[in-house]
Amino acid sequence: MHRVVVLALDGVYAFELGIPQRVFGSADDRYEIMTCTVDGAPVRSNADFMISVEHGPELLPTADTVIIPAFDVELISPEIPDPVMRALGMIRPGTRIVSICTGAFMLAAAGLLDGRPATTHWRLADDFRRMFPAVQLDPDVLFIEDGDVLTSAGAASGIDVCLHLVRSDHGSEVANQVARCCVVPPFRDGGQAQYIEQPVPDPGGQGTAATRAWALENLHRPLTVADLAEHARMSNRTFARRFRDEVGASPGRWLTHQRLARARQLLETTDLPIDQIAGQVGFATAASLRQHLHAAIGVAPLAYRRTFRTGTGAAAG
Incomplete structure (x- = not known):
């Protein structure tokens, strides 16, 4: 069984601490989720209570995935405490390491993000860049995967x-079941930009939600940004600006993402030939689907299908 170890740091945010158990724990016993601290002692949360766990850092070498949840921003520092550094040093090479929100600061302080793309909360982007200039920070995305x-x-x-x-790890069908159990969407469109404070739009202004819904129902058509703008009854420039404000991505990038998401679903759940799947999701040819899928996740459609139809592993990327 895949073991997920959650490392609770001093000042841990209780909500983020509970996310791994809630999500992985809803995957029908496919994961074992355990929580530890750097010394086995209780840690204070960022709220008005302490958190006591049963395990110390001895769990870390046994982990397949280590998750570091957010911790109090007042404790952020470019210097990493010795107990934390010793604990992180116990993680086996090749272990998958995940940070949530300010947890990225601890990974960066340990040198684990040097030269790598990473993200954290958009409000802290300037602080992060100042402390860790060697990290390729992208504050616009919801998460970044760079290898392990x-x-x-x-x-x-x-x-x-x-x-x-x-x-x-287990394909879209399992992930969708977990999402339904947690009453959350399987994935969210766009990035952090949609949550950054924006000027209040004109009361009479139009949004792009209806056009996005229409596009999802018509992915088989060769839709262009101009088609979307026409449906929304806006100029191309106005539509593109409002779309990015609402979604956090350009219309073209969003459309490609939706087509790939639908293609991945069809690859996992049907035996349709690749060219038929390409046509159903709006790519002109099977070659175009292969190119876009490889650019997004690093594998060809047939390799992706073999992986997720059998549930034996994960696609690269």
Whole structure:
């Protein structure tokens, strides 16, 4: 059984601490989830209570995945406490390491993110860049996967990254079941930009939600950004601006993401030929689907199908 070890640091956020158990624990006993601290002693939460756990750092070498939830921003520092450094040093090479929100600061302080892409809460992006200039920070996304290290943005992005791991490990069908159990969407569109404070739009302004819904029902068509703008009755420029404000991604990028998501679902749940799947999701040819899928997750459609139809492993990327 895949063991997930959650490392609770001093000042841990209680909500984020509970995310791994809630998500992985809903995957029908496919994961074992355990919690530890750097010394086995209780830690204070960022609320008005202490958290007591049964395990210390001896769990870390046994983990297949280690998750570091968010901790109090007042404790953020470019210097890492010795007990934390010793605990992180106990993690086996090749172990999957995941941070939620401010947990990325601890990974960066330990040097685990140097030269790598990473993310954290958008409000802390300037502080992060100042402390850790060697990290390739992208504050616009909900989470980033770079090999065996994943970083996620604030709070609910911890749910997003955990669901992504379930999907990578066991396929979309299991991930969708977990999402339904947790009463959350299987994945969210766009990035953090949609949650950053924006000027209040004009009361009479139009949104893009109806057009997004229409696009999802018509993915088989060769839709363009101009088609979406026409449906929304906006100019291309106005539509693109409002779409990015609402979703956090460009219309073209969002459309490609939706097509790939539908294609992955069909690859996992049907025996349709690749060219038929390409047509159903709006890619002109099977070659176009192969190109986009490989760019997104690093595998070809047939390799993806073999992996997730059998449930024997995870696709690369």
